Amino acid sequence: MSDKTFSLDVGNDGVAIITMDVPGESMNTLRDSFAAEVRDLLGEIVQDSSIKGVVFTSGKPGSFIAGADIAMLAACKTTDDAYQISRGAQQLFNELAALKVPVVAAIDGPCLGGGLELALACDYRICSDSAKTVLGVPEVQLGLLPGGGGTQRLPRLVGVARSLDMMLSGRQLRAKQAKKFGLVEETVPLSVLVDVAREYALKGKRKAVKPNLKGAEKLLESTAFGRKVIFDQAGKKVLAKTQGNYPAPLKIIDCVRTGLEKGLDAGYEVEARHFGELVMTPESEALRSIFFATTEMKKESGAGDAKPLPLNKVMVLGGGLMGGGIASVTALKAKLPARIKDIAEPGLQNALAYSYKQVDKRVKKRQMTPAQRDKAMSLLSTTTRYDGIKDVDIVVEAVFEDLNLKHQMVKDVEANCGEHTIFASNTSSLPIGQIAEAASRPDKVIGLHYFSPVEKMPLVEVIAHKGTSAETIATTVAFARKQGKTPIVVQDGAGFYVNRILALYMNEAANLLLDGEPVEALDKALVKFGFPVGPVTLLDEVGIDVGAKISPILESELGSRFAAPAAFAKLLADDRKGRKNGKGFYQYGGKAKGKKPVDESVYQVLGIQPQGRLSQSELAERCVVQMLNEAVRCLEEGIIASPRDGDIGAIFGIGFPPFLGGPFRYIDRLGAKSLVERLRSYQERFGDRFAPADKLVAMAEQDERFYP
Numbered sequence: 001m002s003d004k005t006f007s008l009d010v011g012n013d014g015v016a017i018i019t020m021d022v023p024g025e026s027m028n029t030l031r032d033s034f035a036a037e038v039r040d041l042l043g044e045i046v047q048d049s050s051i052k053g054v055v056f057t058s059g060k061p062g063s064f065i066a067g068a069d070i071a072m073l074a075a076c077k078t079t080d081d082a083y084q085i086s087r088g089a090q091q092l093f094n095e096l097a098a099l100k101v102p103v104v105a106a107i108d109g110p111c112l113g114g115g116l117e118l119a120l121a122c123d124y125r126i127c128s129d130s131a132k133t134v135l136g137v138p139e140v141q142l143g144l145l146p147g148g149g150g151t152q153r154l155p156r157l158v159g160v161a162r163s164l165d166m167m168l169s170g171r172q173l174r175a176k177q178a179k180k181f182g183l184v185e186e187t188v189p190l191s192v193l194v195d196v197a198r199e200y201a202l203k204g205k206r207k208a209v210k211p212n213l214k215g216a217e218k219l220l221e222s223t224a225f226g227r228k229v230i231f232d233q234a235g236k237k238v239l240a241k242t243q244g245n246y247p248a249p250l251k252i253i254d255c256v257r258t259g260l261e262k263g264l265d266a267g268y269e270v271e272a273r274h275f276g277e278l279v280m281t282p283e284s285e286a287l288r289s290i291f292f293a294t295t296e297m298k299k300e301s302g303a304g305d306a307k308p309l310p311l312n313k314v315m316v317l318g319g320g321l322m323g324g325g326i327a328s329v330t331a332l333k334a335k336l337p338a339r340i341k342d343i344a345e346p347g348l349q350n351a352l353a354y355s356y357k358q359v360d361k362r363v364k365k366r367q368m369t370p371a372q373r374d375k376a377m378s379l380l381s382t383t384t385r386y387d388g389i390k391d392v393d394i395v396v397e398a399v400f401e402d403l404n405l406k407h408q409m410v411k412d413v414e415a416n417c418g419e420h421t422i423f424a425s426n427t428s429s430l431p432i433g434q435i436a437e438a439a440s441r442p443d444k445v446i447g448l449h450y451f452s453p454v455e456k457m458p459l460v461e462v463i464a465h466k467g468t469s470a471e472t473i474a475t476t477v478a479f480a481r482k483q484g485k486t487p488i489v490v491q492d493g494a495g496f497y498v499n500r501i502l503a504l505y506m507n508e509a510a511n512l513l514l515d516g517e518p519v520e521a522l523d524k525a526l527v528k529f530g531f532p533v534g535p536v537t538l539l540d541e542v543g544i545d546v547g548a549k550i551s552p553i554l555e556s557e558l559g560s561r562f563a564a565p566a567a568f569a570k571l572l573a574d575d576r577k578g579r580k581n582g583k584g585f586y587q588y589g590g591k592a593k594g595k596k597p598v599d600e601s602v603y604q605v606l607g608i609q610p611q612g613r614l615s616q617s618e619l620a621e622r623c624v625v626q627m628l629n630e631a632v633r634c635l636e637e638g639i640i641a642s643p644r645d646g647d648i649g650a651i652f653g654i655g656f657p658p659f660l661g662g663p664f665r666y667i668d669r670l671g672a673k674s675l676v677e678r679l680r681s682y683q684e685r686f687g688d689r690f691a692p693a694d695k696l697v698a699m700a701e702q703d704e705r706f707y708p
């Protein structure tokens with residue numbers, strides 16, 4: 001194996017092919033140490049007068065370049081280290097762009113971040129139409145900005161508004177969309193990719209780069225005033241979305257603006273400066289940690305060396321919202337046949353309609369063809385009886401939260417399915433060990449807890465009870481992954497991990513409400529803190545009745561700190577269930593989308609006078625410290641295996657602010673000692689529900705951290 005990353009091959013037609021293939025890696029990423037090798041090749045090209053054009057391609061099938069090596073960025077010790085990386089990339093790409101002969105990027109697979117910036121420095125970009133081909137600048141999701149000249153080249157190629165959309169969202173465009181955006185010249189089948197790129201390489205140097213804009217878009221972008229409107233709007237949108245918690249987006253806007261107002265040199269300089277600053281921020285460190293954690297988790301079986309069993313056929317019990325969602329991701333994402341069973345036809349029709357809606361949405365967005373939709377739907381079948389299921393590999397039950405009913409399901413499945421069939425329960429509150437008591441093969445019983453809406457929420461908890469076999473765990477983890485989920489394996493116990501930490505946070509919000517803090521003030525405070533929605537909105541969404549059902553289970557299993565405030569019973573007595581029956585903390589009558597007004601009559605029902613006394617930060621802190629403390633208890637009790645799993649679980653399951661990196665990273669940032677002090681001061685004022693976890697106290701005494 002060659003120890004070189006780049007090779008040069010000049011064809012008889014005078015086209016030189018540069019192939020990038022980082023030795024020993026599954027994916028190409030860019031490192032500053034490659035610069036010398038690339039410069040040597042560029043020197044050779046300049047020297048060779050027979051070369052008429054260059055094609056830049058990858059030697060790894062299905063992987064162009066996934067961006068700069070994130071580990072290299074994480075290793076930066078100072079702002080200047082990161083500034084130099086950005087400057088180095090800009091210079092190298094400028095040298096590539098300055099070649100006298102045309103350069104064409106032939107793209108197959110991910111072309112992201114620095115990879116796209118390299119492609120942008122080429123005269124032409126041709127990409128394959130393969131499903132793996134995606135183009136984008138996802139740096140913002142790492143708390144960064146495109147630091148290889150992307151903030152300057154992208155707006156000049158696709159326009160200001162489109163480039164801001166790409167850079168501020170970090171979204172990845174598929175081949176067709178990339179063509180529409182003017183990002184690539186052509187999308188072609190992989191088999192002819194390099195041939196077409198060769199033809200472009202012989203076309204001559206590209207003269208001018210101009211975005212392909214029409215109508216109002218063109219008009220707006222062609223004047224300084226119009227561009228100012230775009231920047232101002234983007235800035236406002238960013239602040240509303242990020243609540244000022246993420247520094248990268250505003251810096252991205254600044255780079256684009258500077259470059260367009262003051263010229264390329266000023267633009268490159270500000271890009272590198274901001275890039276250097278961002279790499280060293282705690283927000284970027286936290287966001288990078290999520291990338292490292294999820295990449296690591298993709299390789300884990302969830303049960304040591306255990307290997308997953310093959311999965312060919314799935315059954316879903318219950319055609320409700322959860323069952324429908326589970327069947328839908330099984331067919332659509334995992335591409336496995338799923339048989340849905342319900343006691344009555346209407347449930348089955350609902351489940352099918354639900355799945356159809358999901359796939360049809362994708363057809364409307366042109367992410368799928370009608371034929372692909374029909375193929376996905378053909379994987380779903382329905383039944384009201386246990387028939388045609390002898391060979392199913394896994395049954396996911398999503399019926400009512402009733403232990404007797406679940407016991408019956410276990411028995412039915414054992415009687416009708418094969419010896420190897422796994423019984424996975426989507427319970428959100430019942431201990432899996434109790435469900436397994438009805439099983440003659442308890443090693444095949446496991447929990448598989450999805451979050452609603454199933455197709456959107458990325459997390460699942462895989463819950464092993466004491467008797468679950470390692471093979472069952474590994475198979476269930478593999479199944480969840482096929483469905484596009486990030487699974488964390490947790491131990492059995494009331495509320496498992498996610499609902500357990502969420503319950504205490506929600507209870508504290510309820511306590512604050514009963515102390516007279518207004519509904520909007522609470523929701524605003526936690527949204528400002530970084531959660532996607534506030535706790536009161538969340539309770540309305542989840543259902544006040546659902547919360548009321550779970551609380552007593554948690555209280556009896558885990559202790560009085562889980563007791564829901566007694567006054568909440570009055571809400572149910574007033575038939576307030578939340579959004580589902582149009583009656584909760586907010587009003588749901590109006591047709592208008594967006595923010596709903598608070599239903600002020602709720603204060604009367606609860607017997608309180610709303611009167612905001614506490615600051616936003618105190619409101620947020622009181623709820624959040626409860627969540628942090630309980631997360632530590634879960635680690636202490638072995639409910640979660642590691643701080644990493646606890647962080648990913650909270651971010652993907654609840655929307656814990658990603659820029660804080662999860663509860664455990666956030667505790668490290670606060671310091672265990674300072675958290676214990678805050679908890680103790682609340683404990684003195686409000687009682688033992690704030691008593692700090694033993695592990696936290698011990699860590700505070702030893703001045704320890706969860707992460708090195």
Ligand SMILES: C[C@H](O)CC(=O)SCCNC(=O)CCNC(=O)[C@H](O)C(C)(C)COP(=O)(O)OP(=O)(O)OC[C@H]1O[C@@H](n2cnc3c(N)ncnc32)[C@H](O)[C@@H]1OP(=O)(O)O
Nearest residue numbers: 026027029066067068069070110113114138146147148295
């Ligand atoms: C100066 C520049 O502007 C700065 C930058 O470019 S910052 C980087 C921007 N790029 C990104 O954020 C892309 C990050 N990568 C991804 O999103 C995904 O890996 C992907 C969509 C490319 C592929 O996903 P998937 O097929 O599921 O493969 P995945 O398991 O994630 O990755 C495969 C391998 O590539 C590695 N990898 C992918 N992108 C990487 C990156 N940018 N840096 C370091 N390693 C990377 C992964 O760690 C993994 O390594 P392993 O095989 O040793 O575990």
